[in-house]
Amino acid sequence: MVTTAAPPRRSRSDEPSLGDIVTAFPVATLVVGPDNRIANANVRAETLLNMARSAIIGSDIARTLRLADIDGRYDVWNSQKPLAAYDVQVHAGRTAAMEVDLMIAPIPDFDGWRVISIHSKSEAQKLAHRRTGGGTRSAMGAAAILAHEIKNPLSGIRGAAQLLDSGDDDGASALTRLICNEVDRIAALIDRMQDFTTERALQCRPENIYPLLDRAAEVAIAGFARDIRISKNYDPSLPFALVNGDALVQIMINLLKNAAEALVQAERPVTRPRIRIVTSFRHGMSVMLPGGKGNASLPIEILVIDNGPGVPDHIREHLFNPFITGKRSGQGLGLALVDKLVRDMNGFVQFQRDAEAGETVFRILLPMGIA
Incomplete structure (x- = not known):
């Protein structure tokens, strides 16, 4: 009878190697070489791309992760600087287009080598993102309505308070100042909400x-x-x-x-x-x-x-x-x-x-x- 030896168990004192860490990393991770070919991939990457590790390794990153909505896509993969791309549409492996966050980090002292992590969005996050978009649009609409319906009457209230302030009665002056201050505070709040309604580019x-x-x-x-x-x-x-x-x-x-x-x-x-x-x-x-x-x-x-x-x-x-x-x-x-x-x-x-x-x-x- 032929028996095979079980793989040696590691001691608790052994430290995991960098390869062990990448394999166990809970985010899809790829290691890409200077020729833009994938040199390593962890289990999460296999799952996300719906491809076997043997098929991933050696493939061109630009073909394996096809960016759907970015011009000059090869410039992205040739970047030698840390790069973060959020809410990017990609076709990954054999999967349909999905929305992900990409993090590209060059490996110090190894020219052209990069680590790419792919953070996929869960269905719950997608739903939350859609709710957020609706909430933002509602906020913009509410700001425009409030600005129109409240800000104009506020200026009239402030003007009336100033007319009432004759300066002869200290008590009355204090009250009119209070009215003006509160009107200014509310107007400032409306101004802040109005900021959400403008699409004008900031002059920088x-x-x-x-x-x-x-x-x-x-x-x-x-x-x-x-x-x-x-x-x-x-x-x-x-x-x-x-x-x-x-x-x-x-x-x-x-x-x-x-x-x-x-x-x-x-x-x-x-x-x-x-x-x-x-x-x-x-x-x-x-x-x-x-x-x-x-x-x-x-x-x-x-x-x-x-x-x-x-x-x-x-x-x-x-x-x-x-x-x-x-x-x-x-x-x-x-x-x-x-x-x-x-x-x-x-x-x-x-x-x-x-x-x-x-x-x-x-x-x-x-x-x-x-x-």
Whole structure:
């Protein structure tokens, strides 16, 4: 009788190799060589592409992952920079077109070698995405209606209050000032909602972002974050960014206010509440523009970091959607406006929770401008 030896069991002290890690990685992952041929693929990639590993390895990446809605597709696969492409339609292997996120990362010290991860969207996420799209359109419609039906009467109320203020009665003056202040506050809210209705392109130009960040920090320190320590860690060599100055100030005020409210409204008081503004230059970071417009390099990084409790799990996937908030008195417009303004500047904003450091991080990536 012929017996075969069982494969040796590994000791618990053995460390897994990089190949072991790629094989077990819970996201479809491909390793691509300088000739654009796939050198390795994990089990998730086999499942996603509906192809055997033997058929995947050696195939051309551009033929195996056929991009449906991007011009110059071979430029994507020949990029030697980190690249993120979101909501891309691809024909993968023998499957029908599907919507995925692609992450392309060059392997340091190995020219032309890249790791490509393919993040597919589940049916539940697709349904949520459709609901989000409808919610955004509803928000835009509601903003237009509110602006028309409320803002015009508000200006009349403010004018009438000013006419009533004769200046002789201190009590009456205080009341009219209160009316004017509340009218201005409501008008400002309507202005914020109106921002969702405009499709006008932002006028961007190369700017030094540090005066803009400082202005937003001053507003925060003078008001909603007066009891919170705000520190700045700026990269002194950072070049100009291609931005709209007013929009960037608004973005930063919204993120600082979001962080301050998270610290103040935490169920468990934060012993030493703090917010950090950090800037740095990210070499090679780029994203794929929608509509087949090519790639945009986004080397300017701005981080807003707080040591609060973070975002509730149930809203993390929808954090930048209108009317989504985890705050008792929140309106759910601040982060949605941040997302819109950053995208209008061809940038990108993302959220992450650093559990080990106990910090919440909002990251903004912006294009570089030439002064």
